Amino acid sequence: MDRETRQTALATFLILGVFCVFLYFVPTIMLAVGKISPVLGALVVALVLLAPFVFFWLRSRSRNKN
Known part of the structure; x- marks a missing residue:
């Protein structure tokens, strides 16, 4: 695993972690x-x-332009 792959994996893990924490509160928000x-x-x-x-699609477009 090279440096770029490690950074991408770490960023993906953090983004999904934050999203999973947010998902914990979605039922309460949805009911309200x-x-x-x-x-x-x-x-x-939805x-x-x-x-x-959408986030990962935009992120991939941004990374492919560079």
Whole structure:
């Protein structure tokens, strides 16, 4: 494992770790928003589930440009 691969793996691990901690609070957030509107609650969950894919896609585009 070279330096660049190690840094990429560490960054990915940290990003996923933060995301997993955030996922712990998603049910509470979803229920609070769902009291206002069930559609908004579903939208919040959809955004939370799409966020890591969008983040890693943007990160890969940024790294490929350099």
